[in-house]
Amino acid sequence: MSSTSTTAAFDTRVSAYLQRLERSMDAILPPASTDPQRLHEALRYACEGGKHLRALMVYAAGETLGVDAERLDAAACAVELIHAYSLVHDDLPGMDNDDLRRGRPTVHKAYDEATAILVGDALQTSxxxxxxxxxALDDAQKVQMIRALALAAGSLGMVGGQAVDMASENLTLTLAQLESLHARKTGALILVTCQLAAIAANASETVRNTLEHYGRCIGLAFQIQDDVLDQIADTATLGKTAGKDLAQHKSTFPSLLGLEQAQQRAHALFDEARNAARSISGHADALLWLADHIQQRDH
Amino acid sequence: MSSTSTTAAFDTRVSAYLQRLERSMDAILPPASTDPQRLHEALRYACEGGKHLRALMVYAAGETLGVDAERLDAAACAVELIHAYSLVHDDLPGMDNDDLRRGRPTVHKAYDEATAILVGDALQTSxxxxxxxxxALDDAQKVQMIRALALAAGSLGMVGGQAVDMASENLTLTLAQLESLHARKTGALILVTCQLAAIAANASETVRNTLEHYGRCIGLAFQIQDDVLDQIADTATLGKTAGKDLAQHKSTFPSLLGLEQAQQRAHALFDEARNAARSISGHADALLWLADHIQQRDH
Structure with missing residues (x-):
């Protein structure tokens, strides 16, 4: 675990990073008054709320590698836009058919289904x-980032994981299958936050590999924790429907490992992530803070 | 009108360009056997068929500016992928709810709705x-192309036009409103084919502006023709449901101008496009051929 002093130190920077994110989002999304107004209102609605862990990972990884925040802004914003688009589409009636997200009506509930489809599409474009x-980035970095983000988001990454997840309802998966599913569905976009920071830093391959290991551990731990929270937390705390996995007859880490073993596995992965962070730099406070912060979340 | 000899000349190159497109598509889309198989099968299904007019416009504009075909391949493929994604999502039950596309069942009919949502998402990423x-492109060109394509595809372009179109059902638009709608919904992606070719050519601003004028004329003429065909052609010829505009109470160019005047307007726009093409180069055979070819289409 990181010491209290370093934790406090990064904590004071988090709100500044979240303000940077908000400014980037505000700059890339057209004003809500732009024609067509309903679409542009809904685009902003879809990006409100959320914990922005992915953006914070970009900033934390970049800070650890000594990158100026302004060279991380686009990447932080891009991962949050991809994440927001995926939530809007996952919630659609043709997918998970969910009414609640981040404690508010989902986009297709607050607006309509056609708008929600278009909102997701436009967020991905953005x-x-x-x-x-x-x-702030040179062209070579932009191209590398776009390539990395496309690979993480596409049919071999997040979208592919979502397809496997939907095909796996009512099936009992092996632990390896479940880990592979989540490495794509949620892991790829978490991993890419580290890759984008490494690109912004022009990092060496060794540093990049270690940072990717941190990202993979956090990604898997995050998902195990998600499964645990889905089982033990209530809808009000989660801000989205609780108990969905059981209702959809999905294999989860608690269903395969038992609740306690799942929690232990997540704990071990967070420790492994922290070790990876420490081996990158003696000043990996930000990455250590983030591991602690994610580990302690209750929603 | 272009002379018979130049028409024949580009005609012989069209199949070579379409083969290049097919190779690019085959290279960017994972094999259908890739896990998750159903998604990857559906991705390829969604890209089969079609006239590939947008890809041909990239090649025709690039050829006119003296660009090697290999520096146009990515752009030609990218516009077809955006076009294919937009069709898959437009056909969804939550949007136009269409069963037929390119003479075959739409993706959500051939597979299922969730797969169709994910297919559209992954095609856009690709x-x-x-x-x-x-x-074949340098990083500066890639970045300019990605920027132009995003602007054309996003909420200020194609997706915005689709939102306006859906909001306009049962409304009578003015001619200016209808033109503005289609400048976004179909025009932006046709226009960007010219912009991408100009970027590949590192063209001067003057050339780029003239080429853009060609693209805007073709885009609007194309849409007027689409409205005319929707009214006069049958479903078998179109390969998609005919008579939809009337059924959805949409304003169309024939409904606002009358059928004959709409046809005359399209005719004048094709002439204007040809004049723009001729003013770019004495060897604009490809662009002239394409204007003729689009003008003569019956579906």
Whole structure:
């Protein structure tokens, strides 16, 4: 575990990073009054709320590698846009059919289904746009980032994981299958936060590999924790429907390992992530803080 | 009108360009046997068929500017991927709810709704990926192309036009409103084919502006023709449901102008496009052929 002093230190920077994110989002999304107004209102609605852990990971990884925050802004914004688009589409009636997200009606509930489809589509476009128009990155970095983000988001990454997840309802998966599913569905976008920071830093391959190991451990631990929270937390705390996995007859880490063993596995992965962070730098406070912060979340 | 000899000349190159497109598509889309198989099968299904007019416009515009075909491949593939994604999502039950596309069942009919949502999402990702990984373009060109494509595809372009179109059902638009709607919904992606070719050519601003004028004329003429065909052609010829505009109480160019005047307007726009093409180069055979070819289409 990181010491109290370093934890406090990064804690004071988190709100500044979240403000940077908000400014980037505000700059890339057209004003809500832009024609077509309903679409642009809904685009902003879809990006409100949330914990922005992925953006914070970009900043934390970048800070650890000594990158100026302005060279991380586009990447932080891009991963949040991809994440937001995936939530809007996952919640659609044709997918998970969910009414609640981040404690509020989902986009297709607050607006309508057609708008929600288009909102997801436009958010994805904006993710690539924000990288392409960044004034702080050189063209080589932009291209590498777009390539990494596309690989993480596409049919071999997040979208592929979502497809496997839907096909796996009512099936009992092996632990290896479940880990592979989540490495794509949620892991790929968490991992890419580390890759984007490494690109912004022009990091060596060794540093990049270690940072990716941190990202993979956090990604898997995050998902195990998600499964645990789905089982033990209530809907009000989660801000989304609780108990969904059981209702959809999905294999989860608690269902395969038991609740206690699942929690132990997540604990071990957070420790492994912290060890990876420490081996990158003696000043990995930000990555250590983030591991602690994610480990302690209750929603 | 272009002379018979130049028409024949480009005609012989069309099949070579379409083969290049097919190779690019085959390279960017994972094999259908890739896990998750159903998703990857559906991704390829969604890209089969079609006239590939947008890809041909990239090649025709690039050829006119003296660009090697290999520096146009990624752009041609990217616009077709964006087009294919937009069709898959437009056909969804939550949008136009269409069963037929390119003479075959739509993706959500041939597979299922969740798969169709994910297919559209992954195709859009691939469009940006194919530009980012091109071996024939330099990084500055890739970034400019990604930026142009994002602007054309996003909430200020194609997706915004689709939102306006859906909001306009049962409304009578003015001609200016209808033109503005289609400048976004179909025009933006046709226009960007010219912009991408100009970027590949590192063209001067004057050339780029004239080429854009060609693209805007073709885009609007194309849409007027689409409205005319929806009214006069049958479903078998169109390969998609005919008579939809009337059924959905949509304003169309024939409904606002009358059928004959709409046809005359399209005719004048095709002439204007040809004049723009001729003013770019004395060897604009490809662009002239394409204007003729689109003008003569019956579906």
């Amino acid at each position: 993710a690539f746009e924000v990288l392409a128009i960044s004034a | 469009a940006f990926e194919v530009l980012a990984i091109s071996a």
